[in-house]
Amino acid sequence: MADGYMYFLLTLHGPPNTAAVPSFTHLDLLYPQPRTPTYAIEQSVTPFNVTMADPLYELLIPYFDAQDAHSTRPSPTDPVTLQYLARLTTLPVQALHSSEPQSLSQSSQSILRSLQALSKRSHRAIISSNDHLSHLRTVLPNIAHNAATIHSQLPQLDTAAQSFAKKYSKSAENPILDRRRKAMLLARNIDRVSDVLDLPNLLSSAISSSSAATTQSSSTTSSTVSNANYASALDLYAHIKRLYTLYPNSQLISTLSAQAEQEMKSMTTNLITSLQSQGIKLAGAMRTIGWLRRVAPELDEAWSTRQSNIGSGEGSLGALFLVCRLACLESMLAALDPLKELADQESSKRENGTAPSAPDKASWTQGQQTEKYLKKYLEVFREQSFAIISMYKSIFPSALPAPGSSDESPTTTTTTTAPPSDPSQPIPSALATFPLHLIQTLFDTLRTYLPNVTDRSSRDSLLTQVLYCAGSLGRLGADFSMMIALLEEELQSHDEEGSDDDESSDEIADEEVDEEWVEVMKKHRVQASRLELLASGVGTGNRVTSPV
Numbered sequence: 001m002a003d004g005y006m007y008f009l010l011t012l013h014g015p016p017n018t019a020a021v022p023s024f025t026h027l028d029l030l031y032p033q034p035r036t037p038t039y040a041i042e043q044s045v046t047p048f049n050v051t052m053a054d055p056l057y058e059l060l061i062p063y064f065d066a067q068d069a070h071s072t073r074p075s076p077t078d079p080v081t082l083q084y085l086a087r088l089t090t091l092p093v094q095a096l097h098s099s100e101p102q103s104l105s106q107s108s109q110s111i112l113r114s115l116q117a118l119s120k121r122s123h124r125a126i127i128s129s130n131d132h133l134s135h136l137r138t139v140l141p142n143i144a145h146n147a148a149t150i151h152s153q154l155p156q157l158d159t160a161a162q163s164f165a166k167k168y169s170k171s172a173e174n175p176i177l178d179r180r181r182k183a184m185l186l187a188r189n190i191d192r193v194s195d196v197l198d199l200p201n202l203l204s205s206a207i208s209s210s211s212a213a214t215t216q217s218s219s220t221t222s223s224t225v226s227n228a229n230y231a232s233a234l235d236l237y238a239h240i241k242r243l244y245t246l247y248p249n250s251q252l253i254s255t256l257s258a259q260a261e262q263e264m265k266s267m268t269t270n271l272i273t274s275l276q277s278q279g280i281k282l283a284g285a286m287r288t289i290g291w292l293r294r295v296a297p298e299l300d301e302a303w304s305t306r307q308s309n310i311g312s313g314e315g316s317l318g319a320l321f322l323v324c325r326l327a328c329l330e331s332m333l334a335a336l337d338p339l340k341e342l343a344d345q346e347s348s349k350r351e352n353g354t355a356p357s358a359p360d361k362a363s364w365t366q367g368q369q370t371e372k373y374l375k376k377y378l379e380v381f382r383e384q385s386f387a388i389i390s391m392y393k394s395i396f397p398s399a400l401p402a403p404g405s406s407d408e409s410p411t412t413t414t415t416t417t418a419p420p421s422d423p424s425q426p427i428p429s430a431l432a433t434f435p436l437h438l439i440q441t442l443f444d445t446l447r448t449y450l451p452n453v454t455d456r457s458s459r460d461s462l463l464t465q466v467l468y469c470a471g472s473l474g475r476l477g478a479d480f481s482m483m484i485a486l487l488e489e490e491l492q493s494h495d496e497e498g499s500d501d502d503e504s505s506d507e508i509a510d511e512e513v514d515e516e517w518v519e520v521m522k523k524h525r526v527q528a529s530r531l532e533l534l535a536s537g538v539g540t541g542n543r544v545t546s547p548v
Contacts, residue, residue, distance in 0.1 A: 056085055196252075199240055200259040206233040207267045230267070230291050237264055268295050275324035278332060282391050289317055289395050318396045319430040325388040326434075332380050339376060342369035346452045367452035374449055374462050378442075382469035385438050389476045392431055435478035442469075446487060 057076050064073050074081045091100060119126065168177055186193065210229035237260050244257040271292050275285065293300050299316040346367055446466070453459050463484060470481040 056088070057081070196243070196256065199236055200256055200263060203233055203236045203240075203260055203263045204266075206230070206236065207263055207270065210267075210270070227287060233263075233267060234291075234294055236260075264295055268292065271295065272320065272324060275321060276328045276331075278328055280328075282394055285321070285391050286395050289321065292317060292320075318392065321392060321395065322388065322430050322434050325384075325391075326437075329381070329384045329388070332384060333377060336373060336376050336380070339369065339373035343367075343373040343449050343452065346370050347449065350452055367454055367458070370449045370452035371455075371458045371462065374446070374453070375465065377445060378462070378465045378469055381438075381442055382465075382472055385435075385469070386472045386476065389431070389435065389473065389478065392434075393476065396429075396431075435473065435476075439478070439480045439483070442466075443483065443487060450487075 054076065061073070076082075088096075168174060170177075206229045210226040210233065240253075240256055240260040243253050247253045271288050274280065274288050280288075299320065346369055450459070450462065453462060466484060467481050470479055470483075473479060474481070
């Protein structure tokens, strides 16, 4: 049937003429639009004979070229073209004149309206897409060129990356990497490093506040504050020494340790200065010695014994304590310099034999200014000397001889084992010679100023005060009451050298001097016996006799 239909078309129209196009309407409708039709074919199209479709397509080629010369000819293998040609072969000739043109017109109008609606709704997107598409025409070549460049340079990049990885590997030694590691480590531990750097400042603040609290007041609150600050300072110093032990090669830790040593020297100076204060008590002195044992252990007994076999028992701290307290005593006695100057004036007048004026004659002959000075001197001396020795014995009990031991036994043993000039002999305690130094200082003052006092009652009062001082030190093992006799003998010899009287007057003066110190001793012992009876609770009605 298909072959007959094609023969019918050829006989009806004759061979195609490219010069003149027939004006058959149904042939115009046979040309498909360049757009894809949107209508659906209701019935399935069975595959048609290709030999039939090709002649039909060749028959329509002249009409394609004549009607739409500017558009591209449809491909004979296009599925849409083949589908439509197959549909044409199924239509009768009557349908080609009646329904097919109308169907194509409706489809064309429908497609046109759809395109118009789409253009109205999405014209901006279409314009933008067109712009991007035109831009892609210039961008894509650049991308291709850049991609080719990257592809050509990839080997060089790979070589450089391998070289970088080899150069800066963690296993390789590189100074730059070492600096970066140190910088990163410092950045991670900046808080700890800052705390470590603040240790010397904290130590200095603790020591300064402790010394300030010690000098301002001797109250319980200030003592507690100073003790807490000193304890904190020692803890900080111990922490710094621990860091130095762990990191001895660190320059930073070595610098901090050196600064800490300087601060501890300042603390030692402050502690030694506090031992020279006038208002120090036994508890404060014991705490200060305890701090010194921790701050300067080389002054303690263990260090001294290990180094030179010193056998005194208190190391160098005992001598340091006595020296500091002696300096305090001398400063307190130096406060009596105004009275001492007046006493010196009386001494110079007595030695030169200068006659005083009438108003000052009585006071000069009796030595009242000297009496005031000696009374103050003896009062300060008795109080401070007793306090120094008693505090020493309380703080350094190991320096005292053991109960039942004699003072001569160690000396005898030492002399038998080593010659007297051997420097390796045990050095005695500093307390062994300290009372002698105090007594010598006291008697030097009495020898200088006691001759100025000519009044018998004043001299007796001063000598009694000296005996009280000897008694107070006697409770600590340093009684020097019998040295008053030697003092009177020296005063007697001094008066003999300076007097121009005859021998009879000298003998009378000797008897008076002897009677003077003996009488003073008797009175003092009587008063001491009465005080002992009162202290023991015995009634005062009993008669007390002199033990002499």
